[in-house]
Amino acid sequence: MTRTLNLGILAHVDAGKTSLTERLLFDTGAIDRLGSVDGGDTRTDRGAVERRRGITVRAAVAAFTIGDLQVNLVDTPGHPDFVAEVERALPVLDGAILVISAVEGVQAQTRVLMRSLRALGLPTLLFVNKIDRAGARDAALIAEIGRRLGVPAVPMQTVTGLGTRRAAVTLRGLDDADFRTELATALAERDDRMLAALVDDVVPSAGAVRRALHRQTTTGRFHPVWFGSALDGTGIPALLAAIRDHPRPARPPVDTVRGTVFAVERDGGERTAYLRLWSGSLQARQRVTFRRPGPGGRVAEHTARIGNLSTVGGGDLVAGGIGVVRGMALRIGDEIGDTATRGPQFSPPVLEAVVRPVQPGEEARLHAALQQLADEDPLIRTRTVPGGATSVLLYGAVQQEVFTERLAAEFGIGAAFEPVRPVCFTRPAGAGHGLYAFDRHGPNEFWQTVGLRVEPLPPGTGNRFLREAERGLLPRGYHQAIEDAVFATLHEGIHGQETTDCAVTVTRLDYVAPLSSAADFRALTPRVLRAALADAGLRVHEPAYRLELEIPDDTLSAVIGMLAGLAAEVGQITTAADGWRVAAVLPARLLSTVARRLPGLTRGEGALWHSPGGDLPVSDRSGSPTGSPPPPAARTSPSNRPSH
Template identity: 50%
Template sequence: MKALLTRTLNIGILAHVDAGKTSLTERLLYDTGAIDRLGSVDAGSTQTDTDAIERQRGITVRSAVASFRVGDTQVNLIDTPGHSDFIAEVERALGVLDGAVLVLSAVEGVQAQTRILMRTLREARLPTLVFVNKIDRAGARADALLAGIRRKLAPHIAPMTAVRDLGTPSAKTAPHFHDDAQFSAAQGELLAEHDDAILARVVDGPPLTPAELTKALADQTARGLVHPVYFGSAIGGQGIAALVDAVVTLLPAPTPDTAAPPRGTVFAVKRDGSGRKVAYLRLAEGSLSNRQRLTFTSSDGATHTGRLTALDVVGAEGQGGTAGASGPTPLTAGNIGRLRGLPHIRVGDRLGPPRAPGAQHFAAPTLQSVVHPRQPGTAAAARLHAALVDLSEQDPLIRARTEPGGATSVFLYGEVQKEVIAATLADTYGIEAVFEPSRTVCAERPHSAAEFTEEIHRGPSPSGYWATVGLRVAPAPYGTGNDFRYETELGALPRAFHQAVEETVYDVLRSGGPQGWAVTDCAVTLVRSGFDSVMSTAGDFRAATRIVLEHALRKAGTRVYEPYQAFELEVPIGALTAVTAQLSAMGALIEETTGGEEVRLLRGTVAARRVAALERRLPALTHGEAHWWSRPDGDRPLDGLSASGRADTLA
């Protein structure tokens, strides 16, 4: 008889693309008995890469969930994308995790995306184990790789296994034991860096016992201070048992309040065989049952309500199925459920109280591309738009948007994401799409405050609409987004007219300001309103609001801002002059230079539109020895950019 489950862990598997992340997920499931046959990335038979695009390309595009059991612990594995174009998918998954396993290749070592992922994990203080994969591959390294991890990822790492015959098919791992004096001394010194009591024991004695060392390691791992490192091979199975033991013993399981009102976050949305939505929700508190009515809040503050028609608990099959004598298994706090019957559900929707402003931030895409159907015609364009809107429910940040003239545009993180969307449109929706060259996404902010009013004058207003609308626009604090306010008396307008004004304000700001870019950090206040009780309609207020807001924005004036990236660049000393000259030519600002006699580390900022060109040129300038890392770092004013010139300037 299986042990009664007493704890649930939700663990993310993260890695640079091709480090072996999905293969490790497959091996963990196989070695713990969750599956009876190993899948293969090359054969497209893995458990978590289920989409046709993922199987064809051998990459993970969407987060997927699988589970296994070890004793009284259920571990839900969330396999996340490894390619940088899908970083938003990774960021969403981090919000529902209890811990993570960061996978490195023993051959390639620390790669660009590895550094981004570890930095994100450390900033979140998420407990993280490091698994060094591919020890049986030629060129695998151990000591040099550990030095690279300390220098580039995290200074406080605890190697927990040793490797024999490294870089050969017969490579094997063996655990270090705390009863080994040399290993215990090294562990004690590492743990003493974060604990004065341990430091006193290391200096004055008596030495920590093996049990005390194990307890201290688990405590500091749980707090994200120390990162245990395990060597192994996902394909060959070496080192997997030690990693499984570490997941269960070193990563902390939360103790959520099951009696509280339900609270949780939707981190993935898929379609089942019949095309209906399936939402993956990590429940943080409370419990859910089938047929329950739920209200969700989207990232933009909008709410929607629906009733569950089906509820599956991830891993419930291991407890004898999802249904029993008392009915379907409820979803309890700490677990992940698949929810059906919610047609308006989107990734990022929150069950329970809305998230506090600024509590979570996902870097916005910096590229935009206009998409056309290869087959001309209004019907084809409508089908394409509907398909892109559907895809944006799985990744809201791509934001399918109607452009002037009826075309549809999407927001992107990179060219691989564009290729994946094109392939998905063809395979899933039967639509061949053509993408225009990507251009950098900028934003407009109001330069000053201004008002404009459109009045009804004894009949229709001069614009032809039965509505009086007066709006004031003003700059809002940087990074706060857009805000709509009232100075008119509430109730002076019928609710439908109020709603028409507010919805149109947000729509106009999203659609673009005087220079053609979406407007942000703008406070819009309704300062005057009026209507005719017989003639006015909500349509009048929508049309009038659009005209008034466009006039007010032109009067206030707007300034264009382009996105920037903060970068770290490691270069050999011999290439320093050439690299700094190239950075200067591309307008990069070098803020700090550190390093020794052989390697220099440059830190600074650069316009996002320059990053791709820099990454292409660095290998030739440094003989392939440069290491580049960058991430979004807000935006900066871009003077002299007009709407007509934006495509040429920022393409």
């Protein structure tokens, strides 16, 4: 029976990640010609922008086999601007290869990725690439891996001809007592029996060491180090053997179908979605219900038949496999069944830019194109802003450049980005009420009554829609129109800033048939809701990050000075393996400044981790953002103003 392993390839940018992917596919016969990053013809960098720039922008999947093991290989971006792609890939993996350059060594992003892999407990092999390049290191790099990644580092091979085209590797055998002792010492950190043997000056047998190595590797507690060159294939046979021998054991399948869409791409206008199936099995024409998380905490459901379905490596789609679904309107994050995402969550984008077409009159086309790009990354949300322009959320400048290129290349639209600004949002400061009540004796702009109450919810709750008015007072379609309008208005925001953590309760409803319609409720509800929010008062908040920086010993004062100048709240400072570990909290809009300055202050050796750190208020006490006009009240006819 064929086993399946979903294996991720991760690395700091330019460590040779995509070249290794290409080599693994070639050496296992999955492709008949080696592509190159410089030549722009690799298997997994399929987009024109990826090939032109020589960087991976989107996660891509390819398959190869080693004996009875099918490996679904997931190539992920290395650039921090595309960290969201890594976020989606990590939870669907069974194991990973973390690529490290033998020349550049452990870099900042290497450390960030390693921390995420260890938090997930993913079995991870370390592959030291570019041993044939001038300046390549082996023993010094092993020490650096142990020190900077905080893991026991044991090379599984010896390297000769290091740094030359004659570089070669030789497997170290467990019949070598010195190697067996070195490996046993590293494994003993998490194996009490092995530790006891070493304390008694007993070198464990080859069989005991082999079993401990397999056990700790498959559970993500030990990370063997392999050497080689992706360009000429040196060391690849040994790496393939390690992949074959150390996959995570397959999860037992169950009857319930559970799956997650983790990648979406377009090819000639057709949408292709990649679905990791956790349990059960899936066939074409099978009817399933997809769940889609939406703004404000809502979860939308839609039921459809699976149309064009195939698998990455061929055969049936069963638990543990990756399916390819074409022609369906699926988005990243769509789920079948209850599939709680596991593992660390990267922060959402904290930058917002307004995009306008270079050619006037193409606003609608630009918005539609940006929406298609956002479907590949649900965190990169888009919305229309006054004047017909489109707002888009971003991680950084490189991502903005890629968006500009893709809009031109794939949609034929020239786009101009305005300067980015931090993403802010509002919360109600208190309770507020809004009401429009029609006059049965007229005249009326609307022949219906809508009363709403807004109240703040605890931070992180999202938005809630509640009813006090009896549902039977209105036809079902009218209720849906009100609910849709409420969520759309909160998402759009009053000052162009989304409102969140808000409970909206319908307190009064009435209508006159046949003078009322669902469209009228959609038009009236936003006016009443804005009046209720104005009554409650809005406070503007911006997201904050918790930072952890690891820096060299002699750079502490410079880094602390930088953080103080950015009004960061510096927390605990502790010693690290080769310097200091500094904790801090600062507004998320300043993260890019820290990331940009840190390499210069630390000779490129500083590493930065960040995680959501709550938010900070930036509004004045009146509830209106500083420098912004007061929120508009609900517009009504002269005889029917909102009452509270």
